[in-house]
Amino acid sequence: MTSLTRRELLKSSIAATTAAAAGLPVSQAVLAQGAAAEAGWKWDKGVCRMCGTGCGIQVGIAGGKVVATKGDPDAPVNRGLNCIKGYFNGKMMYGADRLTQPLMRMKDGRFDKNGAFTPVSWKVAFDEMERQFRRHYESKGPTGVSFIGSGQHTVEEGYASVKLMKAGFRSNTIDPNSRLCMAAAVAGFLQTFGADEPANVYDDIELADTFVLCGANPAEAHPVLWSRMTDRKLGHKSTRIFNITTYANMSSDIADVDIVIRPNGDLALMNYLAREIVDRGAVNADFVAKHCVFATGAVDIGYGMRNTTKFAFDAEKDTVAKEMVVVLDKHEAVGQRRQAGQKVEQKDRGAAGRHWQISFDEYRKGLAPYTLDFVAEVAKGDPDEPIDAFKAKLRALADAYCEKSRNILTFWTMGVNQHQRGTWVNNQLYALHLLTGKHGIPGNGGISLTGQPSACGTAREVGTFAHRLPAGMVVDNPAHRARAEKIWSLPPKTLNPRIGQDQMAILQGLEDGSVGFCWIQVTNPFQSTPNLNHWLKAAREKDCFIVVADIYPTVSGKVADLILPAAYMLEKWGMYGNAERRTQAWRAQVTPPGEARTDLWMLMEFSKRFRLKDVWGEKTVPGLKAEGFADDKLPDVLAEAVKMGYTPESTLYEVLFARPEHRKVAWPDPIAKGHPNPTVAALGENWFPEKALFNEYRQFTVNFQYDLASFDAYHADAVRGLRWPVIQGADGKWQETRWRFSEGNDPYVKKGEGFNFYGPAFKAVPVGTIDGPSDPKPVPLAGKAKIFFRPYAAPVEQPDANYDLWLTTGRILEHWHTGSMTRRVPELHRAQPSVVMYMHPEDAKKRGLKRNDTAWVESRRGKVKILVETAGRNRVPRGTVSVAFFDEAVLVNKLVLDALDPISREPDFKKCACKVYRA
């Protein structure tokens, strides 16, 4: 066949696929041409590597290479469509600078922290890794070593990392990059409902009349969901879209009402909306009486910064000092029913999540100051927008929430979560839906959108956090530890009850010397965390050993001591869990290049180097205080281990991974259908680690509200993922759950209950008034959700005479996060950085700048040079500039402050003060 004919056949095939996705008819002739073009190809199902939407893809293989990808027409999430990032799922792994060998800094044939990166064998790499790990583990204990994982880890990899760190090394100093994106959402879920993850599903999009976006730009960040929303709008004429944002963006183009707010104005806006719901009689009294309680919590909780200025750059000391004492401004005074100028000690820093039940009257008391006039003054974000126009928009939004027959969905992501009071805003958004009884039912609900492909499935469900164990359990609950120790066949008191350092604390630990070893997989923290100059310096100058496993060189790799070449998604077996609780699986399609290995293999291979005598003897954990434990100590559990059949010489590989019951899970396995398993190949074994570990993990979930189906069920060819809880019926069929917490939909809700918010967390809290608990005794509220009152609090750092602009950061459509996959490390000389700073034309003019000029943007913490853009997709109001963080040549996170939401410890990337001037 000539290449011209082949090309024509390929085009026919592609046209046919596209037509099918559009629901248009395709002629038999075209179908036949398509089949001819694809002769010899094999298609297999997969999941998109990118965002939390979790689109299904089909991967086309020929000659051992991926030659094509397409949206999976049978995937309920995307029905054959892709966005531009998902479009490159297949191509992503074929970049020129793909890592194929371990690279370590060497001088004179030995590791040297100031040496140049040199290719080494895996053995040499692990030898040094082991040496450095032991050095820090032995001198500092389990808190001196750390692991930073990811919401892009597969379920099996995340599970292996948790088991290795917590059961093996007894360290809780493991935290995922999801700390930076979803932690506030998780805290919001746990405080409000007692359980993590949405009650609603994507199906609700086609049932809704109104979409409210808050701190979410789905046109850029969840494009396929946006396609579904816009499709709904095109097909259902009464659909309305509201966009609550700090600048007009691509989602604004389709929205009916664009509400540009000032940073933290959301706190006030939500209270206005709640007040309207109450005042207009739109409360669903029956639902609230049966299924909800009112609550409020500690207010003076600081900003999650360190309580010392010791490590602060001189310029940032004034911001850091506010951690301990805040002087209330006039808006805070009104919103918190206090006095302007009042100096408030942040006495609840150490107990930021403390909350209690209040009466409906007390709730109303809290809402009372949030009149339209007050809120418009606090929240209006565009100085050029007339206040009356802004007020009209707020009224229109209130109308939408109050209209009884309107099906309304609220979507939010980073504008709400990456927020100094992110947990509070999450609480407030649910309050609107709970007050009106419009949550967790078809077409109605508050939906926290997840950014990464498996922040849900891996980080949150498996529990790869400093405080977590699988299936919603926590390390500081003795019953939870006992359950984990049983499933993992560990002696009692193996697991460490003291919560470990989270991601920001790990980086601070590198800076202050308390953390010496850090292994990073599938993420790029030295580009993606705030106040970067601190961590970049620490990585290079402190006595620490940093290992980065990735598929391409990244900024983190560049400041690391050892770089390990990792396998890409399609080069390994895996599962992801998306934002609607849909766990989806894929087989390895091709083998990794060169010496690249799966992250799972790395974890297991490293574990072979440690024996129980190294890790299960007595360990020092500063600050450990738990019943049955001596202060600051983990006990020696080796004697009990021997009784259980282990020996002090047993390796962690044998104890945690290659257990007899796991070895029985054979490879090859019929479910593989001839696909390779690069983990097995590299291990040289004949058992199936992904399946064996998933089987073990699944035990945590069954009959525990997190029920997952079997490994084979997810890999079955006809299945496109299943939404948990998944229960197997008497007929053997797997029944997934769409709407949680409601009768008839959720297997955990009994007949006659109507709704049951059965999540167990925080289901006994004291009772009190708007100002505090009246009696410390916790009162149970099983089965209920909490409608929280949260007050307005001002951002800790605001524009002033010196740093006179707001800086906000975010993502754009084409680049995924730090761009490690969607872009290459520049190997060529670059004339200009690719990222731009969106700036209002008048602000630019005032500073002698015009479009395409180069400027410095500078904060108290650092500065970067950047291209000015005064037109383009983001139309910022006067007084704000916006920059995306994908460009490693323009590390905007150097400028961002590391204030955190104190409850969840998630950083606020969305608001700090900067200045801009000509370069």
Next chain:
Amino acid sequence: MNISGILVVADSVHIDTVLAQLATLDGIEVRQHDRASGRIVVVQEATDVGAEIAGFGRIRALPHVLAADLVCHYFGDQPVAEPQLESALASLAAPAPAAPRPPAEAFVTATDAIRPSRGTP
């Protein structure tokens, strides 16, 4: 060789204009369309990633195009290594129109006309 399948959704009232504009773009073939829904099946050929993305951007920027979704991607004959991927992707940003927004009071009583996403050429 990069071949893309692109589903274009045009404002159905203006579908002829969109079809005519698509016909003028290099490397683009319109294979099929449906008047009622405004859906158009487009196949694009491009020599490299930069051209692929630029082509997609041009389609999205056409007036009366409400949405353009990628459906499938063939790149099997491509040699490895795409150093231009990042700058090509970054160039996809198209200036947004400054479409005036109806006043919020009008929201409740507004007619059901849907504004096109990219109004001005």
